[in-house]
Amino acid sequence: MEQVLSYIGENMEMVYFLLLAILLGVEVISNVPAILHTPLMSGANAIHGVVVVGAIIVMLQASPDNYLALSVGFLAVLVGTLNVIGGFVVTDRMLEMFKKKPKKS
Amino acid sequence: MSLNILEISYLIASLTFILGLKMLSNPDSARKGNLIAAGGMLIAIIATITLYQDYDSGKMINYGLIFLGLIIGTVIGTIMAKKVQMTSMPQMVSFFNGMGGACAALIAIIEFQSHQHSTVTGFDGELLVMLLGLLIGSVSFSGSIIAYGKLEGKIQDKVLPMNQVINMVMLGTIVVLIVYQMVSGSDPLLFYVLLGIALIYGVLFVMPIGGADMPVVISLLNSFTGMAAAFGGFLYGNKAMLTGGILVGSAGTILTILMCKAMNRSLTNVLLGAFGSAAPGGAKSASGDQTVREISISDTAVLLSYSQSVVIVPGYGLAVAQAQHICHELEKLLGEKGVEVNYAIHPVAGRMPGHMNVLLAEADVPYERMQEMEEINSKFANTDVVVVIGANDVVNPAAKNDPSSPIYGMPILEVDQAKNVIILKRGMAAGYAGIENELFFYPKTRMLFGDAKATLQKLTAEVKEV
Numbered sequence: 001m002e003q004v005l006s007y008i009g010e011n012m013e014m015v016y017f018l019l020l021a022i023l024l025g026v027e028v029i030s031n032v033p034a035i036l037h038t039p040l041m042s043g044a045n046a047i048h049g050v051v052v053v054g055a056i057i058v059m060l061q062a063s064p065d066n067y068l069a070l071s072v073g074f075l076a077v078l079v080g081t082l083n084v085i086g087g088f089v090v091t092d093r094m095l096e097m098f099k100k101k102p103k104k105s
Numbered sequence: 106m107s108l109n110i111l112e113i114s115y116l117i118a119s120l121t122f123i124l125g126l127k128m129l130s131n132p133d134s135a136r137k138g139n140l141i142a143a144g145g146m147l148i149a150i151i152a153t154i155t156l157y158q159d160y161d162s163g164k165m166i167n168y169g170l171i172f173l174g175l176i177i178g179t180v181i182g183t184i185m186a187k188k189v190q191m192t193s194m195p196q197m198v199s200f201f202n203g204m205g206g207a208c209a210a211l212i213a214i215i216e217f218q219s220h221q222h223s224t225v226t227g228f229d230g231e232l233l234v235m236l237l238g239l240l241i242g243s244v245s246f247s248g249s250i251i252a253y254g255k256l257e258g259k260i261q262d263k264v265l266p267m268n269q270v271i272n273m274v275m276l277g278t279i280v281v282l283i284v285y286q287m288v289s290g291s292d293p294l295l296f297y298v299l300l301g302i303a304l305i306y307g308v309l310f311v312m313p314i315g316g317a318d319m320p321v322v323i324s325l326l327n328s329f330t331g332m333a334a335a336f337g338g339f340l341y342g343n344k345a346m347l348t349g350g351i352l353v354g355s356a357g358t359i360l361t362i363l364m365c366k367a368m369n370r371s372l373t374n375v376l377l378g379a380f381g382s383a384a385p386g387g388a389k390s391a392s393g394d395q396t397v398r399e400i401s402i403s404d405t406a407v408l409l410s411y412s413q414s415v416v417i418v419p420g421y422g423l424a425v426a427q428a429q430h431i432c433h434e435l436e437k438l439l440g441e442k443g444v445e446v447n448y449a450i451h452p453v454a455g456r457m458p459g460h461m462n463v464l465l466a467e468a469d470v471p472y473e474r475m476q477e478m479e480e481i482n483s484k485f486a487n488t489d490v491v492v493v494i495g496a497n498d499v500v501n502p503a504a505k506n507d508p509s510s511p512i513y514g515m516p517i518l519e520v521d522q523a524k525n526v527i528i529l530k531r532g533m534a535a536g537y538a539g540i541e542n543e544l545f546f547y548p549k550t551r552m553l554f555g556d557a558k559a560t561l562q563k564l565t566a567e568v569k570e571v
Contacts, residue, residue, distance in 0.1 A: 081178025
């Protein structure tokens with residue numbers, strides 16, 4: 001128990017960060033109109049693609065002869081990129097539909 | 106020096122994520138918000154590759170593989186996202202979400218490999234973060250893929266006997282295994298057992314959930330992946346991953362709850378109760394031997410042409426039939442005849458909240474014509490004709506009148522207030538929720554059977570003649 005507490009104590013900065021970011025996320029999202037739920041979900045989906053940064057770090061740290069780490073890491077970079085690119089492009093396509101068109105009369 | 110630039114890049118990326126998400130919640134700034142977040146992502150990726158450590162010529166192969174992964178991912182991702190039909194949007198999002206979950210799980214696997222060589226005494230926080238990242242990432246991956254398959258129609262709804270019990274047992278096992286690993290130190294065998302259980306749990310978690318509730322599940326899995334990304338960020342002390350991950354984790358959770366509210370259901374109800382399995386209510390037997398009245402296409406054309414105001418209620422049937430373009434044509438034609446035409450959009454019309462707006466906008470329907478439920482419900486009394494196209498549950502009066510109905514309490518479009526109701530439908534099959542709709546038997550209701558697109562085409566031709 002003591003060790004758990006000291007681990008938290010060592011990472012106090014992170015814990016504050018965590019709390020503030022959670023509150024921020026809640027704050028940013030409340031009051032969104034229902035019509036934007038789908039694009040918003042899709043946009044958020046693209047943002048968590050930031051996990052690809054972790055995959056790149058793994059690749060940079062891996063030693064060049066550790067083939068297991070390299071191949072798994074390669075796969076991680078690949079699927080992470082899919083998440084990022086696919087997410088943003090799909091969101092953009094959805095939102096493209098919402099732009100106000102000049103009235104043709 | 107370069108490390109400071111890296112940290113500042115992450116700061117900028119974090120800011121763009123927050124700003125982007127904020128802008129995404131407003132229709133006017135949404136598109137820009139998405140682009141800003143994408144820009145931040147690009148900065149974070151480039152900064153990591155170039156600044157994370159000094160260039161090491163011995164690691165050529167690492168750089169090569171990174172770029173290969175980035176390029177292949179970009180090409181495939183772009184093609185998939187560009188090609189997908191607007192109606193298949195929800196499953197596409199689910200698929201990409203699954204990829205993010207897989208990425209987080211794979212990172213945890215590699216980190217675990219190198220972690221084994223280190224000897225940590227006492228509480229191993231790193232191991233815990235790794236395990237959590239692995240678990241949430243894999244559940245999100247397998248769950249999202251199942252959700253994708255179900256929405257694509259490739260996987261059928263299947264409920265194992267005692268599915269909920271099995272799920273609870275698996276969840277319990279996962280917790281026990283984590284606690285055990287934390288106490289007794291890391292064990293590779295247990296690690297992979299945990300991975301396996303998490304993957305199976307993801308499948309069993311999504312399997313029994315009905316198609317209509319899928320958006321809620323996708324949104325929930327979306328926030329799971331956010332959390333998994335955040336655990337990855339914790340592992341590396343990477344601020345961009347932390348902000349992005351936590352933000353999506355908490356925002357995704359709120360969004361999930363908002364979606365549930367729009368359908369007037371609680372999250373536990375969605376996750377534990379299958380929709381269709383509710384006992385058949387009294388309304389069903391009461392309306393058993395009633396007959397419906399049909400209307401011909403030409404009569405419909407005349408009725409519509411001589412109306413003052415018409416409201417179209419589009420449902421998923423319209424989207425499946427790809428009938429939104431012809432629907433818009435009919436609307437324009439009637440508009441030229443001086444008929445006021447509006448669209449009534451139920452919050453959960455389509456497959457996801459907001460999905461129908463996207464589909465109609467694709468067909469050039471002006472934004473002002475799409476009216477939300479609260480707005481339009483007061484106007485139905487002054488509406489001459491309501492045309493319901495491929496929608497069912499969202500206009501079912503049982504939600505208001507019949508406490509025994511499984512959808513009782515769900516806000517509906519009160520089309521029964523209008524003077525005439527025409528229902529365009531393939532056949533008499535019940536809607537998504539599998540319940541009878543008494544609206545079809547009302548005296549003012551007329552049925553127009555057939556494929557939405559073909560019928561609307563004929564109808565448009567007839568209206569031209571009138």
